[in-house]
Amino acid sequence: MAKASALSRRTAAGKLRQSSWTQDPEGVKRDILDAARQEFVENGLSGARVDEIAARTATSKRMIYYYFGDKEGLYRAVLEAMYDRIRSFERDLDLASLPPREAMVRLVEFTFDYHVDNPDFVRMVMVENVHHARNLKASKTIAGLNRSVVEVTRETYRRGVEAGLFKTGYEPLDIHLTISALSIYNVSHRATVGQVFGYDMCAPEIIARRRAMTIEAVLGMLRLDG
Amino acid sequence: MAKASALSRRTAAGKLRQSSWTQDPEGVKRDILDAARQEFVENGLSGARVDEIAARTATSKRMIYYYFGDKEGLYRAVLEAMYDRIRSFERDLDLASLPPREAMVRLVEFTFDYHVDNPDFVRMVMVENVHHARNLKASKTIAGLNRSVVEVTRETYRRGVEAGLFKTGYEPLDIHLTISALSIYNVSHRATVGQVFGYDMCAPEIIARRRAMTIEAVLGMLRLDG
DNA sequence: GACCGATTTAACTGCTTGGTACATTTATCA
DNA sequence: TGATAAATGTACCAAGCAGTTAAATCGGTC
Known part of the structure; x- marks a missing residue:
């Protein structure tokens, strides 16, 4: 496939090999992580095959063990890279400048869209739960990471309560979990929902509808008059 | 463990075996399905080991292949048994006698409770999505099964709209998916939520809180004034 | 330009694991 | 009671697969 790309150094049939290559630790690592992500996302941790990951790279199986120790080490590295990515995205959120209600809507939209746009992340989390x-x-890196979203949720909720817009008494984390649940499900359960109900959760118009419903549900839950 | 129960016929150390056993096809099948469910729920499809399943039964590995063909056949049998069970539960619901709002609350409660009470089912669905x-x-058996819940949802929603209680324009299936998402998440993501947020989603008081929030979210979404 | 650690290749190994061959026992029924 | 089919136990196998060995090559350094 796309193996003969940037890192191309393989010969056609093993013969005639020019036996010349350039050192590129970072490139090789990235190449491996990328192939591993695909394989783990596709087949889970137990289902993934190291040989298959190696085949997807421009390098050899040996390098996987050289850089990542073992299969689980590689899996952990993929997981950490994913959590790193979501953290960097969270920084882009600037809700303080918006009024509470609009800020909450935007928070929901952001969370929802992030999951739709990053199905690999959703699947890795699913696999991790299995x-x-x-x-x-x-993993040392990940502990105490996702806290920031909760802080953003807490602050937005607090402002909404103070402004007399939101019902009081909720835990910020619970609000975040509600948003997460509604966002993740559409990606994580695509296969079974598609199969059982014949409902294509990849279709843009269906995603749009579920997005709108998610916003309604969260706002509805927070609304004062009950 | 509990191997020396109803089907007990194993000797202590293999020696001295009395070489006498009674035929019990149905019992053996049930025994195997039970052991398989535990193993698949615990480790997923790829992670499950046939030898481990055999060890959990009172019978031998040979019987697994005798009755279920191969590992996937066994897995499919477990899956089908689970869907059978949920279908039988759905019959117990009698919402027609309740006013729309109360009926909807009860539907949400039922769905939520079912998932909390059947974590094995939730995990199998998760594995299946992976x-x-x-x-x-x-599987032939499962197709066109879960439809009944959607019909119940449709009818309850229709009555609510007719009574001027619910906002119009939703797809019944979308309502069901919203309820499902909020119900499943608390079980399926126990591990990662527990790890990342230090939040114990098994704790009764937390489950109760999330149950209440789920009801609020669904009713809030359906409520007229927006 | 030879030395050295870091990097990479190619071939190999041994255990795990899904699956099977074959013998043996139990129930059925003529 | 003895023939036959269904059910079960025991021992085994071959492929799959994670992980290794050993040697070669590269990039810099003195």
């Missing part, structure tokens, strides 16, 4: 978050536990 | 619902596709 494995009881064992590798999340083992 | 595998792109490939086995759901392969």
Whole structure:
């Protein structure tokens, strides 16, 4: 496939090999991580095959073990890279400048869109849950990371309550979980929903509809008159 | 463990075996399905080991292949049994006798509680999604099954709209998916939420809180004044 | 220009694991 | 009671697969 791209150094049939290559640790690592992400996302942790990951790279299996130790180490590296990415995105949110209600809507939209746009992340989280978050536990980097979203939620909710717009008494984390649940489901359960109900959750108009409903649900939950 | 129960016929150390056993096809099948469910729920499809399943039964590995063909056949059988169970539960719902709003609340409560009470089902669905619902596709039994919940949702929603209680314009299936999303998440994402936020989604008081919020969110979404 | 650690290749290994061959026992029924 | 089919136990196998060995090559340094 796209193996003969940037890192191309393989010969056609193994013969005639020019036996010349350039050192590129970072490039090789990125190449491996990329191939691994695809494979883990596609087949899960147990379902993924190291040989298959190696085949997807421009390098060899040996390098996987050289840089990542073992299969789980590689998996953990992929997981960490994904969480890093979501953290960097969260910084872009600037809700303080918006009035509470609009800020909350934007927070929901952001969360919803992030999951739609990053199905790989959703699937990795799913896989991680199947494995009881064992590798999340083992990772030092990730601990105390996602807290920031909760802080943003807390602040937005607080302002809304203060302005007399939102019902009081909720835990900010619970609000975040509600938003998460409604956002993740549409991606994580595409396959079974598609199969059982014949409903294509990839279709743009359906995604748009579920997005609107998610906003309504969250605002409805927070609304005062009940 | 509980291996030496109803089907007990194993000798202590293999020696001294009395070489006497009774035929019990249905019992053996149930025994295998039970052991398989535990293993698949615990480790997923690829992560599950046939030898481990056999070890959990009172019978031998040979019987698994005798009755279920191969690993995937066994997995499919477990999946089908789970969907059978949820279908039988759905019959217990009698919402027609309740006013629309109360009926909707009860529907949400039922769905929420079912998932909390059947984490195995939730995990199997998760595993199935990791595998792109490939086995759901392969199963004849399951197709056109879960439709009944949607019909119940449709009818309840219709009555609510007619009574001037609910906002118009929603798809019944979308309402069901919203309820499902909020119900499933608390079970399916226990591990990662527990790890990332230190939040114990098994704790009764937290479950109760999320249950209440789920009801609020769904009713809030359906409410007229917006 | 030779030395050295970092990087990379190619071939290999041994255990795991899904699946099977074959013998044996149990129930059925003529 | 003895023939036959269904059910079960035991031992085994071959492929799959994570992980390794050993040697070669590269990039810099003195």
